Amino acid sequence: MPAIVAKDLSFTYAGGDKPSMEHVNLSIDKGEFVILTGPSGCGKTTFCRCLNGLIPNFYAGDLQGKLRIDDIDVKGKSTAELATHIGFVFQNPENQLFSLSVERDVAFGLENLGVPREEALKRVEWAMQATGILALRKKAPYELSGGQQQRAAIAGVLAMRPSVIVLDEPTSFLDPKSAEEIVAVIAKLNRELNLTTLLVEHRLDVVSRFANRVVVMDKGEVVLDGPPDEIYSDQARLIGIGLPRVTMLFHLLRLDGFPVTKNPTTVEQAADELKRMLNP
Amino acid sequence: MSLRFVEGFKFTRMDSPIHRLDPRAKFILTLGFFACSLMFTNIYALVIIFVAQIPGVLMAKTVSRWLRSMRGGLFLGVFIFVMNVIFGTTIASSLAFMMRFFAIMSAFSFFFMTTSADDLGLALEQVHVPYSISFTFTTAVRLVPTMAIDAQTVVDAQRSRGLELDKGNFVKRIKNYIPILIPLIISAIRRSVELAEALESRAFGATENRTSITTLKMRVADFAVIIATIAGLAAAVYVYFYVSLPTLVIPIQIPRLF
Amino acid sequence: MIAVENVTFNYPGGPEVLHNLNLRINDGEFVAIMGENGAGKTTLVKMFNGLLKPVQGRVLVDGVETREKSVAQLSRNVGLIFQNPDHQLFAETVSEELAFSLRNFGFKEEVIQRQVTNLLTALDLERYATSSPFVLSGGERKRVALAAILVWDPKHVIMDEPTIGQDYLQKDRLRNFIMQLESQEKTVVIVTHDVEFVAECKPRVILLSQGRVIGDGPAVEILTNRHLIDQSSLVMPQIASLMNRLKELDAPPGIIDAYSAREFLKNRLRNVISTRPPPER
Numbered sequence: 001m002p003a004i005v006a007k008d009l010s011f012t013y014a015g016g017d018k019p020s021m022e023h024v025n026l027s028i029d030k031g032e033f034v035i036l037t038g039p040s041g042c043g044k045t046t047f048c049r050c051l052n053g054l055i056p057n058f059y060a061g062d063l064q065g066k067l068r069i070d071d072i073d074v075k076g077k078s079t080a081e082l083a084t085h086i087g088f089v090f091q092n093p094e095n096q097l098f099s100l101s102v103e104r105d106v107a108f109g110l111e112n113l114g115v116p117r118e119e120a121l122k123r124v125e126w127a128m129q130a131t132g133i134l135a136l137r138k139k140a141p142y143e144l145s146g147g148q149q150q151r152a153a154i155a156g157v158l159a160m161r162p163s164v165i166v167l168d169e170p171t172s173f174l175d176p177k178s179a180e181e182i183v184a185v186i187a188k189l190n191r192e193l194n195l196t197t198l199l200v201e202h203r204l205d206v207v208s209r210f211a212n213r214v215v216v217m218d219k220g221e222v223v224l225d226g227p228p229d230e231i232y233s234d235q236a237r238l239i240g241i242g243l244p245r246v247t248m249l250f251h252l253l254r255l256d257g258f259p260v261t262k263n264p265t266t267v268e269q270a271a272d273e274l275k276r277m278l279n280p
Numbered sequence: 281m282s283l284r285f286v287e288g289f290k291f292t293r294m295d296s297p298i299h300r301l302d303p304r305a306k307f308i309l310t311l312g313f314f315a316c317s318l319m320f321t322n323i324y325a326l327v328i329i330f331v332a333q334i335p336g337v338l339m340a341k342t343v344s345r346w347l348r349s350m351r352g353g354l355f356l357g358v359f360i361f362v363m364n365v366i367f368g369t370t371i372a373s374s375l376a377f378m379m380r381f382f383a384i385m386s387a388f389s390f391f392f393m394t395t396s397a398d399d400l401g402l403a404l405e406q407v408h409v410p411y412s413i414s415f416t417f418t419t420a421v422r423l424v425p426t427m428a429i430d431a432q433t434v435v436d437a438q439r440s441r442g443l444e445l446d447k448g449n450f451v452k453r454i455k456n457y458i459p460i461l462i463p464l465i466i467s468a469i470r471r472s473v474e475l476a477e478a479l480e481s482r483a484f485g486a487t488e489n490r491t492s493i494t495t496l497k498m499r500v501a502d503f504a505v506i507i508a509t510i511a512g513l514a515a516a517v518y519v520y521f522y523v524s525l526p527t528l529v530i531p532i533q534i535p536r537l538f
Numbered sequence: 539m540i541a542v543e544n545v546t547f548n549y550p551g552g553p554e555v556l557h558n559l560n561l562r563i564n565d566g567e568f569v570a571i572m573g574e575n576g577a578g579k580t581t582l583v584k585m586f587n588g589l590l591k592p593v594q595g596r597v598l599v600d601g602v603e604t605r606e607k608s609v610a611q612l613s614r615n616v617g618l619i620f621q622n623p624d625h626q627l628f629a630e631t632v633s634e635e636l637a638f639s640l641r642n643f644g645f646k647e648e649v650i651q652r653q654v655t656n657l658l659t660a661l662d663l664e665r666y667a668t669s670s671p672f673v674l675s676g677g678e679r680k681r682v683a684l685a686a687i688l689v690w691d692p693k694h695v696i697m698d699e700p701t702i703g704q705d706y707l708q709k710d711r712l713r714n715f716i717m718q719l720e721s722q723e724k725t726v727v728i729v730t731h732d733v734e735f736v737a738e739c740k741p742r743v744i745l746l747s748q749g750r751v752i753g754d755g756p757a758v759e760i761l762t763n764r765h766l767i768d769q770s771s772l773v774m775p776q777i778a779s780l781m782n783r784l785k786e787l788d789a790p791p792g793i794i795d796a797y798s799a800r801e802f803l804k805n806r807l808r809n810v811i812s813t814r815p816p817p818e819r
Binding site: 052057079080083084087088095096100101103112113124142156160 | 293396397398419422425426471474475476477478479480481482483484485486487489490491492493494
């Protein structure tokens with residue numbers, strides 16, 4: 001049973017003259033780590049908002065099609081109801097931390113759900129351990145770095161024990177090193193907890209090593225869906241996706257007429273392939 | 281002037297016996313000082329009430345901030361004094377009213393300086409104020425420094441486009457604040473929308489029966505403070521009715537203007 | 539020229555943010571100021587137009603000490619574009635937004651009209667001339683903010699984190715635009731931690747860490763220095779990491795982007811192919 005199934009999903013924001021997302025058909029299995037990417041305005045944020053009910057509850061408009069999460073029809077469910085199935089981490093760490101201590105912040109969702117104190121404390125402990133922020137528990141969010149804040153946000157979502165986690169460009173405001181660290185944390189959680197993960201990202205060079213599936217959207221539709229080495233193709237380039245530089249290099253070598261057979265998406269793959277090509 | 285005044289109400293984390301008190305106990309103490317200040321019009325009594333707060337300020341290790349806020353309130357205090365004199369009150373009474381202002385301001389400033397917004401929110405919750413209200417309050421407090429930074433950024437950005445806020449006549453100066461206010465309001469709205477989205481995603485409002493992992497517990501020190509406040513109030517009431525306080529007479533005649 | 543001489547700075551009541559900084563940016567240079575969050579990059583560039591004045595030391599812009607001039611006076615020559623366009627957009631129309639600074643600086647109305655039209659064209663915003671800036675998309679708002687600063691043609695242009703939140707096409711456009719500014723002989727300073735963007739533009743890189751300059755040199759040198767990279771929470775450009783793994787190739791140092799890597803590898807691959815025995819008939 002897939003974790004997320006979208007059938008012919010379309011949405012037009014209220015007052016908009018054309019759909020922001022059209023005829024999206026997507027099926028994501030439990031435990032998959034999927035990258036969702038595409039140029040600005042392609043509809044990826046719109047799609048994510050449908051997943052946890054922000055569309056149509058928070059953002060009014062015309063929503064068509066079917067969407068099931070954990071085999072539950074999302075239609076008619078509020079975001080609060082869906083919060084135990086699907087967690088959402090936003091771009092700006094500042095605007096998703098609510099409390100004056102990390103511990104209380106991680107507990108926030110559980111408190112809202114009315115989880116009894118004993119159980120809540122256990123889960124908070126577990127979530128902070130899983131994201132590596134136990135040492136920061138008493139600190140105030142404003143005392144943390146961007147990367148630490150995002151870890152706290154992830155912990156807060158994790159504590160609610162969703163089976164799916166959606167992260168909308170969580171590395172936007174982070175420096176490169178923190179970006180790599182947070183993506184590694186996300187990948188670790190995906191592996192260890194079998195947590196279905198949908199990561200929206202522009203920085204494909206950072207995330208490609210962790211994902212085995214990339215979905216590309218353009219102008220409101222899904223146009224590419226498959227493993228990175230298949231997706232990072234000419235078509236992706238033309239759409240305007242920022243491919244990893246090593247992939248770009250091999251594309252250039254192919255243009256130059258060299259017998260390039262592989263499409264590396266990480267530095268390791270590229271190094272191996274070049275060694276092979278230079279020492280036949 | 282204005283910024284120092286506000287600083288007197290900002291919370292700072294500090295390890296002091298006062299900071300560790302339950303906010304409910306502290307608030308009762310503050311109300312006690314407030315009630316006493318309102319009760320008396322006698323300058324000696326009001327000075328005593330004001331001075332009585334100083335040991336607390338010392339224990340809370342916030343002396344310099346408290347002094348700064350008092351200095352910030354000086355303008356308003358003197359204003360009260362002058363207004364009273366102009367409208368016919370005796371100088372002694374006008375001084376008393378000024379003292380009352382300082383006593384009240386000091387009491388509330390002291391409360392806010394030693395109580396975090398989170399603890400305040402918890403206190404409100406535990407006295408059964410509806411959660412939406414207490415949460416609005418704590419979030420607003422939490423956002424004040426964030427929005428102050430936003431405001432500074434907007435001012436910087438517009439000054440970098442040649443906006444000069446300190447030039448021009450009165451009307452021009454007011455108009456010059458439009459390029460500051462609009463981005464600020466829009467930023468605030470955008471921020472609120474993002475916060476609201478995040479709140480929804482953390483199941484805000486999912487159930488009426490919200491739990492809390494931290495609860496405020498009254499300890500011996502808190503009860504001691506409450507008992508001391510009640511005793512102090514009782515003493516004040518006694519003094520008010522049964523003790524005749526010396527009056528201050530300042531033999532200066534202000535010609536009645538009104 | 540922008541000269542920073544022994545500058546130390548702290549916000550009132552706060553710790554020192556910049557420690558005894560010294561640097562010089564010549565007219566027409568293209569510089570990237572990089573470093574971890576909190577290193578002092580934004581603080582530093584705010585000194586170039588006088589928003590912040592040094593606590594110790596001095597900053598000279600075109601020979602004039604910033605302490606002696608107001609922000610408005612310095613801004614005539616130093617255009618500072620802030621990271622978030624929403625912190626400056628306020629007018630009823632995009633044209634009015636662009637005209638704002640020109641009015642502040644006291645330009646004549648004909649000049650204002652002309653400059654506004656020029657910038658609308660230069661940044662592909664003509665169709666939005668009478669639109670409200672608030673209905674535009676994020677990327678478009680960023681262009682309006684950029685236009686609003688360039689409209690008065692400042693000699694030195696400073697961009698604070700221009701690539702955050704931008705997709706690849708937008709960054710490409712930005713790169714081209716910076717090259718245009720360069721060809722107009724403007725000094726361009728970008729504050730960024732986008733390593734790949736810098737690797738492709740190859741400006742001079744000034745690396746800040748904890749309020750001090752820890753590196754200053756061509757991008758190809760700074761971005762391949764592992765020690766400096768680690769100190770400032772950056773990562774090496776992918777191509778540089780790749781070349782590090784291919785030490786046996788004896789590649790010249792400083793290959794940090796796909797195009798230079800391709801040039802180098804082309805030759806090596808041709809050698810390999812030409813020395814291979816011909817395929818069996």
